[in-house]
Amino acid sequence: xxxxxxxxxxxxxxxxxxxxxxxxxxxxxxxxxxxxxxxxxxxxxxxxxxxxxxxxxxxxxxxxxxxxxxxxxxxxxxxxxxxxxxxxxxxxxxxxxxxxxxxxxxxxxxxxxxxxxxxxxxxxxxxxxxxxxxxxxxxxxxxxxxxxxxxxxxxxxxxxxxxxxxxxxxxxxxxxxxxxxxxxxxxxxxxxxxxxxxxxxxxxxxxxxxxxxxxxxxxxxxxxxxxxxxxxxxxxxxxxxxxxxxxxxxxxxxxxxxxxxxxxxxxxxxxxxxxxxxxxxxxxxxxxxxxxxxxxxxxxxxxxxxxxxxxxxxxxxxxxxxxxxxxxxxxxxxxxxxxxxxxxxxxxxxxxxxxxxxxxxxxxxxxxxxxxxxxxxxxxxxxxxxxxxxxxxxxxxxxxxxxxxxxxxxxxxxxxxxxxxxxxxxxxxxxxxxxxxxxxxxxxxxxxxxxxxxxxxxxxxxxxxxxxxxxxxxxxxxxxxxxxxxxxxxxxxxxxxxxxxxxxxxxxxxxxxxxxxxxxxxxxxxxxxxxxxxxxxxxxxxxxxxxxxxxxxxxxxxxxxxxxxxxxxxxxxxxxxxxxxxxxxxxxxx
Amino acid sequence: xxxxxxxxxxxxxxxxxxxxxxxxxxxxxxxxxxxxxxxxxxxxxxxxxxxxxxxxxxxxxxxxxxxxxxxxxxxxxxxxxxxxxxx
Numbered sequence: 259x260x261x262x263x264x265x266x267x268x269x270x271x272x273x274x275x276x277x278x279x280x281x282x283x284x285x286x287x288x289x290x291x292x293x294x295x296x297x298x299x300x301x302x303x304x305x306x307x308x309x310x311x312x313x314x315x316x317x318x319x320x321x322x323x324x325x326x327x328x329x330x331x332x333x334x335x336x337x338x339x340x341x342x343x344x345x346x347x348x349x350x351x352x353x354x355x356x357x358x359x360x361x362x363x364x365x366x367x368x369x370x371x372x373x374x375x376x377x378x379x380x381x382x383x384x385x386x387x388x389x390x391x392x393x394x395x396x397x398x399x400x401x402x403x404x405x406x407x408x409x410x411x412x413x414x415x416x417x418x419x420x421x422x423x424x425x426x427x428x429x430x431x432x433x434x435x436x437x438x439x440x441x442x443x444x445x446x447x448x449x450x451x452x453x454x455x456x457x458x459x460x461x462x463x464x465x466x467x468x469x470x471x472x473x474x475x476x477x478x479x480x481x482x483x484x485x486x487x488x489x490x491x492x493x494x495x496x497x498x499x500x501x502x503x504x505x506x507x508x509x510x511x512x513x514x515x516x517x518x519x520x521x522x523x524x525x526x527x528x529x530x531x532x533x534x535x536x537x538x539x540x541x542x543x544x545x546x547x548x549x550x551x552x553x554x555x556x557x558x559x560x561x562x563x564x565x566x567x568x569x570x571x572x573x574x575x576x577x578x579x580x581x582x583x584x585x586x587x588x589x590x591x592x593x594x595x596x597x598x599x600x601x602x603x604x605x606x607x608x609x610x611x612x613x614x615x616x617x618x619x620x621x622x623x624x625x626x627x628x629x630x631x632x633x634x635x636x637x638x639x640x641x642x643x644x645x646x647x648x649x650x651x652x653x654x655x656x657x658x659x660x661x662x663x664x665x666x667x668x669x670x671x672x673x674x675x676x677x678x679x680x681x682x683x684x685x686x687x688x689x690x691x692x693x694x695x696x697x698x699x700x701x702x703x704x705x706x707x708x709x710x711x712x713x714x715x716x717x718x719x720x721x722x723x724x725x726x727x728x729x730x731x732x733x734x735x736x737x738x739x740x741x742x743x744x745x746x747x748x749x750x751x752x753x754x755x756x757x758x759x760x761x762x763x764x765x766x767x768x769x770x771x772x773x774x775x776x777x778x779x780x781x782x783x784x785x786x787x788x789x790x791x792x793x794x795x796x797x798x799x800x801x802x803x804x805x806x807x808x809x810x811x812x813x814x815x816x817x818x819x820x821x822x823x824x825x826x827x828x829x830x831x832x833x834x835x836x837x838x839x840x841x842x843x844x845x846x847x848x
Numbered sequence: 849x850x851x852x853x854x855x856x857x858x859x860x861x862x863x864x865x866x867x868x869x870x871x872x873x874x875x876x877x878x879x880x881x882x883x884x885x886x887x888x889x890x891x892x893x894x895x896x897x898x899x900x901x902x903x904x905x906x907x908x909x910x911x912x913x914x915x916x917x918x919x920x921x922x923x924x925x926x927x928x929x930x931x932x933x934x935x
Contacts, residue, residue, distance in 0.1 A: 324900075332896075335899070340873050340903065343910050347865060469892040470891055481896070497896045507874060510873065534930065538915050541912045840927040842929050
């Protein structure tokens, strides 16, 4: 069988598995639909959280981003793992003890206010839709790349699969499918990484291989060789960053507290039986996530080394097949500026934006790029997202590894999409309908509306995936910034500050939300030409502004709460209650 | 029921662990990365290693230690969730 047939087979088998699990674990009540009945084992929940968390961005894009950013890629590595420490120590156990279904539930009860609940729902929907559109797009790209299916049909198939287990199974279906998806995706990530580490250093553990000597007799370690190679070509050394220290600090912090404030992650901790299980399960989640996150920097470094080695100063007619096949789909573009027939790779963009091609081929068979060349002597455009997908081909691994990577990236995208769709539908059926607009709903009716909301959310997500507004990639900063500046401080203060009242929390959330929103919209859409360190406040980029938003939120909330009435007695009792693990009940609707 | 002492013990543990969390990531990985990069560690520059590998390992350790230690503190103050039936 060739790689294409194997890919069909792997994808078919993994999808059958997911659907089988969905049918086996169909949800019968709102309790099962929202929080899987609260009976998920901590290790299973850890795997599900890991799959929920690691999206198409982690699986497909992250190693590629690190490959081209070098040291600065650490903001994603530390930011997206350090958040779990905050989650485990500051949020998860208390929210589990609180024992309701959603994040707006907590904010609504703790701040004794429907207004606070509605603000939380708005934050949640903004954050989750931003995220989900990117996942559906990821599904579409994998289908079109590996299976030669148009992106439209790729997204439709993806929607149908998510529909099966999210709408029928709810949280229960999603949890057990995510466990399976975690196994598929981590296997698919580690196998090529191990192969490549063996090829380059002779050491099968990528985390150690990254520091080891290159097996080419030069006596240099991987990182030394990479530094030397890049500096020779005029790049900054791989192990040193180009971003300013304050920006690296702010982005890392925003990603950490943003992670801790993401509703689809938090809600996973509502599904375990006990408070101590919530702590434990955050530990397992991070352990499972770290397997991929400590491998990614190795994959990134190996990929960059391989890329430079095989591409720079190579005659186009001699270059490896993968270069040409990615050129065929337009994710690599080559413009022979000095007409020597060789590919030169240097710092700077070869031309402005993505490559555009006309239908002609040059004498050596390469595609004609029609962009205006830049001043730089760099001749190659390469889309960062292809590094993980192309890696098995670059390292000439067998066809089944390529098929595995395709199945793995689908698992990553689908599991995250399902988790997000669930929190969106829950917040609509539970927080907006049951708790705010139609309080008399029975359990059966609420379950029905939850499914209707899930279907609607899937359709909207699918539309965004097929026909993405040009800004999907840019608004990822939104999700983390908004979560960091709005939900995270409100939840944290709700647990640790007895004196925090509804006036303080609501004004804090609104200030954080509006500040971040305006800052990002200004630099990304209104005045993108000003989007540089010279114009940023304190030198903090829109990606890191959530940190400043959170500081503002905390200050405003603190100030306002001290000038307004104290919290009522029943809320004081609620705070006392969530602070101790004893007496935990099943998650329930109050 | 007064759980003041329990809460204080919890906060104390939490602050110590958060201080470690901050030191390994923001301290070693960002603020003092150049200084640490002068030191070589298993083929890595030490600051780079903390930023892309080390801090993540410490994060895992912190959560499991917290889980383990809190279980003891929960029992010590009689607020544990694992013996609900005896309560």
